[in-house]
Amino acid sequence: MKKIEILVVCCHEEISATMIRLINKEEEMLGTAVASPEDAMASFSSKAYDLVLIGAGLAPEAEQQLEAELKKQQPGIPVVYHFGGGSGLLYTEIKQALRKS
Amino acid sequence: MASTILHKANTRGLADHGWLKSYQTFSFGANYNPERIQFGALRVLNDDVVDGGMGFGEHPHDNMEIISIALEGSLQHEDSMHNVAVIEPGEIQVMSAGTGIYHKEYNKNPAQPVKFLQIWLFPNQRNVSPRYQQERYDTLLKPNEFSQILSPEKDDSGVWIYQDAWFHIGKFEAGIKQTHLLKNKENGIYVFVIKGSVNVNGQQLDERDGYGLWETGSIDLETLTEAEVLLMEVPMNY
Numbered sequence: 001m002k003k004i005e006i007l008v009v010c011c012h013e014e015i016s017a018t019m020i021r022l023i024n025k026e027e028e029m030l031g032t033a034v035a036s037p038e039d040a041m042a043s044f045s046s047k048a049y050d051l052v053l054i055g056a057g058l059a060p061e062a063e064q065q066l067e068a069e070l071k072k073q074q075p076g077i078p079v080v081y082h083f084g085g086g087s088g089l090l091y092t093e094i095k096q097a098l099r100k101s
Numbered sequence: 102m103a104s105t106i107l108h109k110a111n112t113r114g115l116a117d118h119g120w121l122k123s124y125q126t127f128s129f130g131a132n133y134n135p136e137r138i139q140f141g142a143l144r145v146l147n148d149d150v151v152d153g154g155m156g157f158g159e160h161p162h163d164n165m166e167i168i169s170i171a172l173e174g175s176l177q178h179e180d181s182m183h184n185v186a187v188i189e190p191g192e193i194q195v196m197s198a199g200t201g202i203y204h205k206e207y208n209k210n211p212a213q214p215v216k217f218l219q220i221w222l223f224p225n226q227r228n229v230s231p232r233y234q235q236e237r238y239d240t241l242l243k244p245n246e247f248s249q250i251l252s253p254e255k256d257d258s259g260v261w262i263y264q265d266a267w268f269h270i271g272k273f274e275a276g277i278k279q280t281h282l283l284k285n286k287e288n289g290i291y292v293f294v295i296k297g298s299v300n301v302n303g304q305q306l307d308e309r310d311g312y313g314l315w316e317t318g319s320i321d322l323e324t325l326t327e328a329e330v331l332l333m334e335v336p337m338n339y
Contacts, residue, residue, distance in 0.1 A: 014203070
């Protein structure tokens, strides 16, 4: 079974680790973490992701620029801003994004 | 005429972890219901019961305005900003999680469960510096009136948050009629009945029912029994 590939962009090390742990706990999902927009673009170019989650820590302009660049490169891949930092909203954010895409 | 959405108490999701029973108005954790995502900026309304001596271990949060209102018992809070506090009935606590915060919450009393509302609002800006605030609101309450317990303004009554939202709470005798005006007509208002039964714009609501209204500048409330009611006014463009 092909897993849902999720790229997590988050500067907060522990929150990033929490998000990846929660994603990888799900059999059908696989998460990859990066901590900067540059690393996000490099990873996004080299692998076929189903979803990008932008977590905590980037400046607003950096978040918006990253979203625009991701959308420009692959308009069909949902880019979602993550809120809450843990399991509370994460699964709904993923399911809603994939449902709409 | 106002647009409305009714969430009866018995239609909420339930996460039963043994030590924690969480009645969830909106999708939360493993409880996913695409019809129940949010009411505007109001994203989480969990009605939690934590067994005596139990609690939530240390866990992170970011980019969320997290509000707790204790209903019964007491909840100990410790966070990565070195805040150590106990929240009790009549108090409201807010954490602006912003760039990231850790906290743990537990019920120190082994003999009594703690019941509290955990409410999350989307912030109006991401990645703010985390902050914590706790205040008593029961000293502000006047019988048969709503009192403001949360706003966007630092100098206003109650706690403040990074969102254009206002919370009011009131304890009422039976047969009281109140008209509540919204601070901003563009906002919606979510009515949550903590205790008792009320009518809001003709809709009967019982204990733990929720009722969202928008495209209206006011609501008319009539208490059918003794009642305690929480009003949450929030922006709808989320």
